[in-house]
Amino acid sequence: MHPIRQLKQTIIQLVKTMYNHDFNTEDLPLSPTRKEFSGDYTLVTFALTRAAKTSPDQIATDIGDRLVQDYPAIVSDYNVIKGFLNIDIQTALWVGYLEALSSNPLPAFPRLDERVLVEFASPNTNKPLHLGHVRNILLGWSMSKILDRAGYEVVRVQVVNDRGIAICKSMLAWQKFGGGSTPESSGIKGDHLVGDYYVRFEEEFKAEYSAWQTTPAAADLVKAAKDKSDPQKPPVSEEGFFKSYKNTYFNEASTLGAEAREMLIKWEANDPDIRSLWSTMNGWVYAGFQQTYDALGVTFDKSYYESQTYLLGRDLVDKGLDKKAFYRQEDGSVWIDLTDVGLDKKILLRSDGTSVYMTQDLGTAEDRYRDFEAKRMVYVVADEQNYHFQVLFAILKRLNAPYANGLVHLSYGMVELPTGRMKSREGTVVDADDLIQEVIKEAQAGAVDRGESGDIPPEELAEVYKKIGLAALKYHIIKVNPKRKMIFDPKESVDLQGHTGPYIQNAYVRIQSIFRKAGEPTSGSSLAGYDLQSGEKELLLALSEYADHIQQAAEQYDPSHVANYAYAIAKAFHKFYHEFSVLRAESELAREARLHISSVTAQILQDAMHLLGMEMPERM
RNA sequence: GGUCCCAUAGCUCAAUGGAUAGAGCAACUGCCUUCUAAGCAGUAGGUUGCAGGUUCGAGCCCUGCUGGGAUCACCA
Known part of the structure; x- marks a missing residue:
């Protein structure tokens, strides 16, 4: 089970017995802890002041104490800053979650029988x-x-x-x-x-x-x-x-x-x-x-x-x-x-x-x-x-x-x-076919500049350029909230670096490259006892939020949520990749855990991009 | 004029009513003998259009204002 769900249930129960206050899962003010503070999830206690008849700091401390004492299997530690209760989840819970996620990385929503x-x-x-x-x-x-x-x-x-x-x-x-x-x-x-x-x-x-x-x-x-x-x-x-x-x-x-x-x-x-x-x-x-x-x-x-x-x-x-x-x-x-x-x-x-x-x-x-x-x-x-x-x-x-x-x-x-509205009379209308040709050409030019496409079979090159170019174009457009009028700068739409489609593809490609050398992670293997490091946990926590973002995109009719999420995951992975070595992991357990994290990342990235209409190359 | 939408860093965009508003681009500094540098780390950049209000807490909610856009056809 998702650690946050266990934590939510626990807190709801606890608040009920301590203060006789009812929360439900939706309105519980619990969110991932901001990265400048230590902790996994943060409970905002201001909403409880009336029911508890005491200060936010006191409430946070009281709840924190009870969590650590009564639920040591879930909560390992806590700290309180100005009414914010920052909670540390037991590492074992995260590791167990990683094992579960690894065999089932994509969220499964119930079929609604609704057309x-x-x-x-x-x-x-x-x-x-x-x-x-x-x-x-x-x-x-x-x-x-x-x-x-x-x-x-x-x-x-x-x-x-x-x-x-x-x-x-x-x-x-x-x-x-x-x-x-x-x-x-x-x-x-x-x-x-x-x-x-x-x-x-x-x-x-x-x-x-x-x-x-x-x-x-x-x-x-x-x-x-x-x-x-x-x-x-x-x-x-x-x-x-x-x-x-x-x-x-x-x-x-x-x-x-x-x-x-x-x-x-x-x-x-x-x-x-x-x-x-x-x-x-x-x-x-x-x-x-x-x-x-x-x-x-x-x-x-x-x-x-x-x-x-x-x-x-x-x-x-x-x-x-x-x-x-x-x-x-x-x-x-x-x-x-x-x-x-x-x-x-x-x-x-x-x-x-x-x-x-x-x-x-x-x-x-x-x-x-x-x-x-x-x-x-x-x-x-x-x-x-x-x-x-x-x-x-x-x-x-x-x-x-x-x-x-x-x-x-x-x-x-x-x-x-950038020059204003497209006007057919002034010939400023950007043609779809021209645009598609252009981004693919730019993707090719970018790859040739880099000169690293040597290990891609020549017969696959055209397909790879197409995937990269189209991802650049599509991502550039889909990442913007639909409601907003958008300024389309053709120069930026062919960017291949930074907050772009190819950046996300690159994270996926790096993972595939690891798998070609290390093999895929063993399915169902136990990671019990692994001491997840904070950089690894950070990525895992982000991965755990995929379903929420799909839900949000569906409810709000806004695909840009999924686009921005995919970027956040790719960014978290690039950081992880830089910080930890998979092939040269310090232990067999660490190597296996990282292979699992990488595998889940790749599958979520590929799936998210698929929902946005983009494809992943295996190499780039 | 009526109605609706928008205003966040130089530019393009983020931010379920929660902590010190974040990314990318552009600029500047570092990091490739190590799993793909399409990468990572850092510096700099902000009175969230203006003025009030609600709230323990507002970029977000409410009111007014300013600026921009859309729309208000016996057009499609």
Whole structure:
């Protein structure tokens, strides 16, 4: 049994008999002793002053005395500093725990017989994936692994936005300027090829718009806007007017805009030629996305396509009307009033009877519940949509959806560059594929600089560089609390030293190297009588906390807890490695104990990294 | 303007209401004949945006303020 659990039970019992005060395991103020003090665990006694009717120091001393006297098998010693009771656990207990941990290093959570659906990635098919998607994908994947480990049955899904005006823009530009090019003929990855035509459309449109701005019709509009403008506010500039008029121009005057919209209408009318082109180009995109997903090592159980789900949700509107949860205005539009829960009124059906994004999300939720009957759904979506999800969840609650209480928006902050937000117009968007290539290249360059890859078989080198490079990139992103907006510095993302993925991999690699020379520890061997040293105990204590960190990550929907824990373990191991020799241990018992500690460390590190979506190389 | 989020070392980030707020990067010093130096040890760096409050105890909870961001479409 975990020493802290024994200690907790003992203290709870003791406090009950001494002061008639009830603690339970969760609220007992017992934590690992800070390293500047001596002891294993520290009990904070302030909470007991009322029940004990004496000073914190006195309480600490009294409890300490009783622990040492009555439970000598558990507690060996104690000291008291300003109301903090620092407790030393018997070394034999730690050694016994190491033996147990060695045969069973990974925490086993009970299976919950509860299904949770995790939605992430959510790409649009008109553009390749970029850095923002990478954060989303890493969070979603890692969250799904952590929930799985915490006992849930996990279903991974993505929602693909494969329809709408955006993909029509790509299609139109390809028709007009593509000259029949394909990923095969051009040698360009499919999603990039389609993205290139999206960019081409925007360029052509911009040129058309600029040309139009010199026409008399445009000049009239500018004049009208200037005449109408509020004299209190700064005057309308020509440039400012054209900037804000862009969308209106696209919808009302643009030739290209008209062609793109016509294409969308034809698509909705199932025009066979348009549908065929659409399928072909989306097919290129999916092949491209698949390559990126493969490179990142993620998979989905099911993909939902908006082309198949965008009409869903209408029946829910009827249901909501029947239940009087929604209401219809004179113009025929349907709304929900959420002002009583601090939100606004929200439209669900336009006056022309067409649905909006929210309607579709309602339908998709219902659809997925029919598919998987998951009472929990986690949406991994950037925090710019916080309000949308508040509203979505509130509506589903009002409709009494059976899964309404299990809805979670795993909201994460936008990824920014040191120069500010990524802007496609300014070409500062960091492409996912480029980024992956870059980090692998850097990992290789780093290894070549170091010149120590000699004993790695040449056929494994590429694989090792890939694992190192991807760990650098992924760890750099996943270590940050999701809620935070993060500044992504490409230079730092390829760092291989310090608080990085490769640093953690290196701890694992060092252990594997020891095992190649010393052999694995003998399973089930007795370590009884070993006098664990404080540096060894420090690592063991950290290892004992793995389950807590998984639990915390699962409860808070925050994989960064696991990431930071893995770093703490790697750091503790590197220190241990420097302080103690395994191969040249002073005794056979010490050697065996250290082999066990190393083995547990390696397995926990590998497992934690696996939960984060990273792989360990055997050598580096 | 309403609502929500954020503010910690030069930079990027940690810190279940507990002790003297920690890491990494960047800078500087040491340590490879010894299990992989992608490492270890050390120096330096802080009024946790500001002002109050609650508490035995506040970076964390409450109020106000300042600065930054998101959002508030019959867009998605």
